[in-house]
Amino acid sequence: MRLYDTYTRSVVELPAAPGPIRMYVCGPTVYARAHIGNARPFIVGMWFRSWLRATGYEAELVHNITDINDKIYEAAPGKSAELAVRATEWYLEDTGDFGLGLPDHLPKATESVDAIVHFIEELIASDHAYAIEGDVYFRVASFPEYGRLSRQRPDQVEEQEPNALKEDGRDFALWKANKPETEDTWWDSPWGRGRPGWHIECSAMAEEIYGPAFEIHGGGLDLVFPHHENEVAQSRALGHPFAAIWTHNGMLRFTGEKMSKSLGNVTTMREAIDEWGAETLLVFFLAASWRKPIDYSDDTVAQARARLETLRNAFTLPAAEHDEGRWETFAAALEDDFDTPAALAVLHEWASAGQLELLRRGLEVFGLGGIAVRAEAPPEVVELARRRAEARSARDFESSDRLRDELAALGWVMRDRADGYDLVQEQS
RNA sequence: GGCGCCUUGGCCGAGUGGUUAGGCAGAGGCCUGCAAAGCCUCGUACAGCAGUUCGAAUCUGCUAGGCGCCUCCA
Structure with missing residues (x-):
């Protein structure tokens, strides 16, 4: 190291x-x-x-x-x-x-x-x-x-x-x-x-x-x-x-200047966590080398949030055959002056390749293991989803779309698959 | 003024002598009843100038711009 x-x-x-x-x-x-x-x-x-x-x-x-x-x-x-x-x-x-x-x-x-x-x-x-x-x-x-x-x-x-x-x-x-x-x-x-x-x-x-x-x-x-x-x-x-x-x-x-209390240009940790969530902020910090300055702005944090969702979605996709040998690229990035942006790139590659076990382990290093765990849908959501699936297979798309809107109102998204569907909680 | 750091495609951001970083956004396509998610394709970038080199984003010098510390500051 x-x-x-x-x-x-x-x-x-x-x-x-x-x-x-x-x-x-x-x-x-x-x-x-x-x-x-x-x-x-x-x-x-x-x-x-x-x-x-x-x-x-x-x-x-x-x-x-x-x-x-x-x-x-x-x-x-x-x-x-x-x-x-x-x-x-x-x-x-x-x-x-x-x-x-x-x-x-x-x-x-x-x-x-x-x-x-x-x-x-x-x-x-x-x-x-x-x-x-x-x-x-x-x-x-x-x-x-x-x-x-x-x-x-x-x-x-x-x-x-x-x-x-x-x-x-x-x-x-x-x-x-x-x-x-x-x-x-x-x-x-x-x-x-x-x-x-x-x-x-x-x-x-x-x-x-x-x-x-x-x-x-x-x-x-x-x-x-x-x-x-x-x-x-x-x-x-x-x-x-x-x-x-x-x-x-x-x-x-x-906005280009050091965030500091004496300059008065601060966002508190509390405000940042409440607005974006801790996981997004972790990805935000991950995306830059620890020694370099980072600009905190809506745009840069929103990019982190989008990356987080891309990584989270990987766990709804089919897993490929585990390839332990690919861990080395990730390790090498961190061993080299703790290059987290390079390590994050590897996480994205694993996400695309379906290396979910590696992805989960890599995320855990940074305290992001939680995104590998999918929330359990409450009974009423499960019921709405079941009814929508029924309506869909009956080609009753009007009911199907209405039920999808109802799910969305409860904060859940249905992702149709060829052989069924995934129920995913909307991240705000 | 002293010390130090930085400048990569629309944006974020690795790379430090010669073969694809990665992501976000955008465009087109595939898939889908429509979406969502995902997948495929598309950018050929390295502040400017000069130099070293067969070859530089990567080394050297200069110029420009930006940042930090020199006072409390993570």
């Missing part, structure tokens, strides 16, 4: 099965309903895990919940903890609707403060961080490799979060002293009441679960700098190898 690695900007080979392959994929900051772009790292991560397991790997996925953050304090003054809990539930509900299961671990920053504090203490002890007036900052100058992940020269890195307390404008906060007027949650620490900075939680949680080294760290392309750059710095400053491979998914775009 080969994957593109941001750190080396090249396609690298994964350790051979059974691995293990331990993945950490950055999750959401929980202050609002997540948008459909936020679904991409989750979906891609769950697909990776699914494929790795299907090919004999021991794969694990950590997906963190950032429930301590300025955005949360801003969005719910005085009630930030309640908002974080509610928004976490939304996120789990929305991502759960994709039918891909749960990550193996869903650590929360609020439940990892001990590990975070311990991590910061180690950084201070090794002179990679310093405490001042209740804040703690990472000393960027102490880590010569700073900037390597995002390909920036350390001396060109600009000031992060301007602040007069810092030794160096590039330094970033590991711990922030509590600001009682705006921050209604805090934790005690050796530096006083406060709360963790954003970047440290991922280093601490990843290492708390996996130890100092693991295989894959993923997230959106917009996290490369500063978030992931700071994570590597924190961990490697302590001599920990941290992630071996970095995977960054492309951004979802809306």
Whole structure:
């Protein structure tokens, strides 16, 4: 299995099965309903895990919940903890609707403060961080490799979060002293009441679960700098190898621009799922390479929906003799940097060729196995269909067409065959 | 300004040196009482310019356009 690695900007080979392959994929900051772009790292991560397991790997996925953050304090003054809990539930509900299961671990920053504090203490002890007036900052100058992940020269890195307390404008906060007027949650620490900075939680949680080294760290392309750059710095400053491979998914775009809450051009996951259904959205994501941007528009999602129906219809057609040898083309596409558009093309070829067993198995990798299962028609539908079949064989086409309309009104389509008919539920 | 990515037929989107991607939409046909579903046929595309090469969508350079990060961001 080969994957593109941001750190080396090249396609690298994964350790051979059974691995293990331990993945950490950055999750959401929980202050609002997540948008459909936020679904991409989750979906891609769950697909990776699914494929790795299907090919004999021991794969694990950590997906963190950032429930301590300025955005949360801003969005719910005085009630930030309640908002974080509610928004976490939304996120789990929305991502759960994709039918891909749960990550193996869903650590929360609020439940990892001990590990975070311990991590910061180690950084201070090794002179990679310093405490001042209740804040703690990472000393960027102490880590010569700073900037390597995002390909920036350390001396060109600009000031992060301007602040007069810092030794160096590039330094970033590991711990922030509590600001009682705006921050209604805090934790005690050796530096006083406060709360963790954003970047440290991922280093601490990843290492708390996996130890100092693991295989894959993923997230959106917009996290490369500063978030992931700071994570590597924190961990490697302590001599920990941290992630071996970095995977960054492309951004979802809306009318040509990145969909993001700060631009306000978002469709929430909830809205997207309600409008199109989870299966269509999965096909939508499948149709583009995980590293490339995708435009979210009615037109592109409608194309995905049409493809989904084509694949679904395959299961109403006669099956050909199973040909296990054809699995290889599908596998090869995914082994090659997880090329899902190429794999999707193979699914269509199987659909046309009547390789229904392969098609079902291939769909299952992506959480789409459900489309292989046809809905059972309720008794009144079965009865209408029987009557229409009768009318048809009596060549009473007027009644036949009327009954067909009645079925359509109930959401069912009759597909006549030479030797009978199929009853298929209309997909909306 | 710094770093990086992208540009394929009406649309989405693989491919990365030489033989069909695949899909959506559209046209014609087959099938059907008519449909639906399916099947068959039809596009001969690779931003532009220059170069390397026997040969380039695929490599190199330049130009144009677009996007991302450099501040919170999946």
